[in-house]
Amino acid sequence: MLDGKLGSTKVGVLTITDEEFTAAKRIFKLRFNFPLSPYFANKKLAAGPYDIVVRQASDRTNTPAMRATNAFIEDFRPAFIFLVGTAGGVLKKQKKGRDGTVLGDVIAADFIDYTEFVKLHGRQSLLRKIPHDHPSLYIRENIAGPSRDSTDWHAWIGVKRPGRDLGRPRVIIGNVAAGEKILSSPSSSYQKDVVTKFDKALAFETESFGVAHQVFCARKSVHYNPQFFVVRGLSDFVNSREAETARKNWTPYAASAALAFARLIIEKLVADSSI
Amino acid sequence: MTGPNLVQQVDVLRQSVEAYLDSSRELEPTPSFAYSVGWFENYESLFQGEASTTTGIEAISDLAISTGRVLISGKGGGAKTVVIRRLMRQCLKEKTVPAVLDLKKWTSLQYQEWKTLVGSVVRMDYLLANLGPKQFSVMQLDSLPLNIKRLIFVDGLNEVTQGFGQEIIETIDEYAQLAVLTGIVVADRMARRTFIDEKRWRIASIAPLTADEIRQQLTHKFGDTALFDAADADTRALLSSPYFLNSLLRDGTPTAHTSSGTIHNYFVQHVSLSEPEIDVAGGAAYFAYKSFRSRSFPIDDFRKAVGNKVTNKLIDAKALLIAGTLASFDHHLKHDFLASRHAVKVGDWSPEVLGVLTFDASSFDALFMSLQQMTSSDDADDLIKNIYNWNPYGAAYALTDGGSQGRTLVSSEMQIVIITMLAERQWDLMKATQTKAKDALRLFPKTEVQRFLHASRLEELFPIVNSVSIKQRWFHEWKRLFTQKGKVAARDADVKQILNEDSLLGWTAANVLKRLPVPERSQVLLRKLIRKQDKTVRWRIVHVLGSFPTKKNLSLLFDRLDRDGYHWVRYGATRSLVEMAALGSDQIRQQIFAGIAKRAKALSRDEKSLREFGSAILIEQKRAPKNWVARLAPVIETFYNVESSFEKREQWRQMAFRLKGEYESRI
Numbered sequence: 039m040l041d042g043k044l045g046s047t048k049v050g051v052l053t054i055t056d057e058e059f060t061a062a063k064r065i066f067k068l069r070f071n072f073p074l075s076p077y078f079a080n081k082k083l084a085a086g087p088y089d090i091v092v093r094q095a096s097d098r099t100n101t102p103a104m105r106a107t108n109a110f111i112e113d114f115r116p117a118f119i120f121l122v123g124t125a126g127g128v129l130k131k132q133k134k135g136r137d138g139t140v141l142g143d144v145i146a147a148d149f150i151d152y153t154e155f156v157k158l159h160g161r162q163s164l165l166r167k168i169p170h171d172h173p174s175l176y177i178r179e180n181i182a183g184p185s186r187d188s189t190d191w192h193a194w195i196g197v198k199r200p201g202r203d204l205g206r207p208r209v210i211i212g213n214v215a216a217g218e219k220i221l222s223s224p225s226s227s228y229q230k231d232v233v234t235k236f237d238k239a240l241a242f243e244t245e246s247f248g249v250a251h252q253v254f255c256a257r258k259s260v261h262y263n264p265q266f267f268v269v270r271g272l273s274d275f276v277n278s279r280e281a282e283t284a285r286k287n288w289t290p291y292a293a294s295a296a297l298a299f300a301r302l303i304i305e306k307l308v309a310d311s312s313i
Numbered sequence: 314m315t316g317p318n319l320v321q322q323v324d325v326l327r328q329s330v331e332a333y334l335d336s337s338r339e340l341e342p343t344p345s346f347a348y349s350v351g352w353f354e355n356y357e358s359l360f361q362g363e364a365s366t367t368t369g370i371e372a373i374s375d376l377a378i379s380t381g382r383v384l385i386s387g388k389g390g391g392a393k394t395v396v397i398r399r400l401m402r403q404c405l406k407e408k409t410v411p412a413v414l415d416l417k418k419w420t421s422l423q424y425q426e427w428k429t430l431v432g433s434v435v436r437m438d439y440l441l442a443n444l445g446p447k448q449f450s451v452m453q454l455d456s457l458p459l460n461i462k463r464l465i466f467v468d469g470l471n472e473v474t475q476g477f478g479q480e481i482i483e484t485i486d487e488y489a490q491l492a493v494l495t496g497i498v499v500a501d502r503m504a505r506r507t508f509i510d511e512k513r514w515r516i517a518s519i520a521p522l523t524a525d526e527i528r529q530q531l532t533h534k535f536g537d538t539a540l541f542d543a544a545d546a547d548t549r550a551l552l553s554s555p556y557f558l559n560s561l562l563r564d565g566t567p568t569a570h571t572s573s574g575t576i577h578n579y580f581v582q583h584v585s586l587s588e589p590e591i592d593v594a595g596g597a598a599y600f601a602y603k604s605f606r607s608r609s610f611p612i613d614d615f616r617k618a619v620g621n622k623v624t625n626k627l628i629d630a631k632a633l634l635i636a637g638t639l640a641s642f643d644h645h646l647k648h649d650f651l652a653s654r655h656a657v658k659v660g661d662w663s664p665e666v667l668g669v670l671t672f673d674a675s676s677f678d679a680l681f682m683s684l685q686q687m688t689s690s691d692d693a694d695d696l697i698k699n700i701y702n703w704n705p706y707g708a709a710y711a712l713t714d715g716g717s718q719g720r721t722l723v724s725s726e727m728q729i730v731i732i733t734m735l736a737e738r739q740w741d742l743m744k745a746t747q748t749k750a751k752d753a754l755r756l757f758p759k760t761e762v763q764r765f766l767h768a769s770r771l772e773e774l775f776p777i778v779n780s781v782s783i784k785q786r787w788f789h790e791w792k793r794l795f796t797q798k799g800k801v802a803a804r805d806a807d808v809k810q811i812l813n814e815d816s817l818l819g820w821t822a823a824n825v826l827k828r829l830p831v832p833e834r835s836q837v838l839l840r841k842l843i844r845k846q847d848k849t850v851r852w853r854i855v856h857v858l859g860s861f862p863t864k865k866n867l868s869l870l871f872d873r874l875d876r877d878g879y880h881w882v883r884y885g886a887t888r889s890l891v892e893m894a895a896l897g898s899d900q901i902r903q904q905i906f907a908g909i910a911k912r913a914k915a916l917s918r919d920e921k922s923l924r925e926f927g928s929a930i931l932i933e934q935k936r937a938p939k940n941w942v943a944r945l946a947p948v949i950e951t952f953y954n955v956e957s958s959f960e961k962r963e964q965w966r967q968m969a970f971r972l973k974g975e976y977e978s979r980i
Contacts, residue, residue: 040459040493040494041494043379043380043381097970097974099970101966101967101969101970102970108490109510111490111491112381112490112491112513168959169959255491256491258434258451258455258491258492259455259491259492259493260455260456261455261459261493262491262493
């Protein structure tokens with residue numbers, strides 16, 4: 039593994055909001071803060087690479103996520119970069135979202151769409167593209183996919199599931215769409231347009247493009263081939279009238295579910311000494 | 314990967330660096346001096362000379378590898394190049410591959426080519442291919458085995474114009490983030506640069522030689538230290554500069570009281586040039602700067618201008634180094650001296666001439682050497698006024714750099730005026746101006762500027778100015794003009810001072826008018842005058858009108874932005890429009906930003922004005938209107954949309970985020 043400016047780690051985990059980072063600290067048992075830095079590990083090592091280092095981005099949206107990813111790569115050169123947190127699903131019918139998702143479910147991304155780069159041409163809004171990576175096929179095929187039916191990670195959630203529903207979170211693999219606006223208004227024509235245009239997206243959020251683009255930009259060396267992965271817990275349905283309330287109630291659980299599943303994948307990665 | 318090919322590659326690269334160093338051995342003093350390096354927390358402590366720690370020079374390489382980027386900041390002649398060469402030789406002894414980007418090789422052609430390059434890797438490749446041993450490329454450095462460290466030395470960021478210097482440092486900064494096992498060391502003059510993340514840089518400065526070191530070197534050469542012991546403080550200060558000590562030891566150049574005097578001695582005694590020959594060489598040196606905007610120039614052109622005899626003397630003395638068809642002086646101070654000698658002789662201190670001498674305000678050595686050559690106080694004061702008129706910060710550098718402080722004929726009143734006018738900028742609306750003013754003030758000795766830096770508002774400067782004992786008559790008028798503030802409207806006579814050919818009074822009037830009530834009839838006059846007056850007066854007028862947010866002033870500023878042929882007027886109009894947007898009503902603000910958005914395409918081609926727009930919108934937080942970000946957002950979005958490259962778009966996106974971060978609490 040390559041050394042960064044502060045050390046090296048096999049896995050780097052990036053979270054965004056305070057709720058997500060609080061859950062990450064608990065689930066990954068982060069007790070050591072690298073001095074004068076945003077990085078945490080479970081303990082200080084005298085030498086050698088860390089298994090997992092976690093940090094929080096300075097803010098929401100893609101630009102801070104991009105900066106945090108860039109700094110992570112410069113400081114630790116993680117072989118695997120995870121973006122873990124919450125996102126909004128899309129309500130279809132009977133309290134269920136696309137692909138039958140419900141609040142608290144975990145989306146493991148197989149594709150990232152950036153929703154914001156458009157050309158407004160007459161009445162049309164034409165999509166434009168900016169290059170970026172997509173979530174690691176290796177992780178999806180070899181670890182996340184086969185672990186979908188596992189319940190081993192449920193015990194790590196550690197937060198009471200809201201409401202009366204006693205269900206358990208499922209893992210669904212699918213598209214994630216990232217923009218710059220937090221979607222939370224069913225009546226907004228912009229939101230309707232985005233949700234319709236990205237009809238396969240199971241979750242909408244505001245950071246995975248930043249991470250994906252920065253990983254793409256980091257591919258400047260023959261010695262460094264970072265893999266990244268996005269895990270999102272559904273905290274609300276963006277097109278529901280109760281989106282705000284749901285997000286408030288479900289965020290701690292959804293964040294913890296995403297981090298718990300991420301931990302399962304990461305532990306398998308860390309345990310594999312061949313990687 | 315460590316196959317035989319890679320091992321061979323490493324050898325080829327190292328050999329090319331060795332050959333590069335050996336081809337210009339004369340740049341390294343013999344015997345070598347003992348240097349120490351001061352390390353600074355930030356630019357503020359650098360300008361104040363407050364090092365947090367001192368080490369040997371080897372720490373530069375170690376820190377560059379471990380932290381990524383080291384900036385060696387210092388004055389001309391301070392041994393930056395010598396230290397870089399010594400560190401490169403050290404790399405060759407260890408398992409490190411050094412690469413060098415020698416910006417002295419930058420030519421006018423490269424300014425054009427550089428503009429067409431997009432992306433840090435492409436630009437870095439271009440720098441490697443053109444400014445060092447030819448064998449290097451980004452891909453090649455990257456593919457070296459992982460047990461090999463890479464150190465890239467960038468020598469002489471101040472050898473190119475300021476704008477390009479900034480673009481080069483942005484390229485290097487971006488490259489350093491992701492390059493594997495790579496450290497970057499940049500040598501630059503004592504001036505603030507903008508970095509992606511300032512905390513990622515370690516700032517160093519090579520300390521002046523100690524008295525012990527100077528004595529040791531003198532004893533080794535002359536058998537005693539009598540020369541140093543008998544020298545006055547000015548000469549001793551010059552001898553603490555490695556360049557001047559080496560000139561004495563190697564070439565036998567007698568050290569004078571000033572750097573220009575010492576270099577003059579060099580040309581007379583070591584190169585055996587007569588005064589007329591120095592003048593001719595001066596002319597050619599100036600025209601080389603003017604024509605090529607580079608330290609390198611075609612030797613044939615130079616030879617044609619000065620003749621074979623002078624050219625050969627310079628080559629024989631190793632003052633002039635030849636590389637193929639190009640020549641350069643072995644140290645830029647020699648070229649600067651000759652160019653300044655020509656400028657002094659001609660006596661034209663127009664902004665164009667000052668731009669040529671300084672590579673557009675990138676390197677100020679030629680200015681302080683010009684100042685040192687002035688033979689009367691009036692001439693020295695005039696030069697400072699002209700420099701101030703062109704670039705206020707340049708005046709501070711000219712007064713303080715290269716040991717000029719106290720060694721020129723500039724009057725004490727003029728120095729106070731420059732310090733005071735810089736000090737007023739501490740309270741400018743734009744944060745970048747505040748920072749630059751403080752940086753410039755910190756160049757002066759603490760005892761002279763502490764009162765100014767500690768003042769919390771403009772009025773606190775007035776008693777300082779009033780307490781100056783006056784020998785120069787002009788100072789009375791300047792003082793009367795400058796110390797005006799309050800509710801009394803500007804007098805007609807003071808409004809007309811903006812036309813004053815004396816740049817000091819003209820700019821002082823412009824600055825004072827900005828803080829006084831200016832009646833509408835006076836504003837009408839200013840708006841009328843702008844159509845007739847010379848370009849500097851036009852600049853002053855747009856500067857003043859930014860403080861008076863009215864529809865008529867607004868449309869005049871847009872008119873200048875659209876049509877003025879002088880880039881500084883367009884720059885001033887851009888700045889004043891932003892100022893007006895901050896000071897005016899929400900309606901004015903919307904009109905201004907809509908107007909700027911409408912011109913986004915045109916502005917994106919006007920580099921100076923565009924850069925100023927990006928800098929000016931970062932105004933002091935507490936003075937920002939509550940809807941500053943909300944009103945600016947559509948403009949930023951328009952600039953984002955008119956750019957076609959992702960990199961440029963990304964800059965606007967980053968700007969949007971910065972604005973949000975800095976002014977968010979006020980939304």
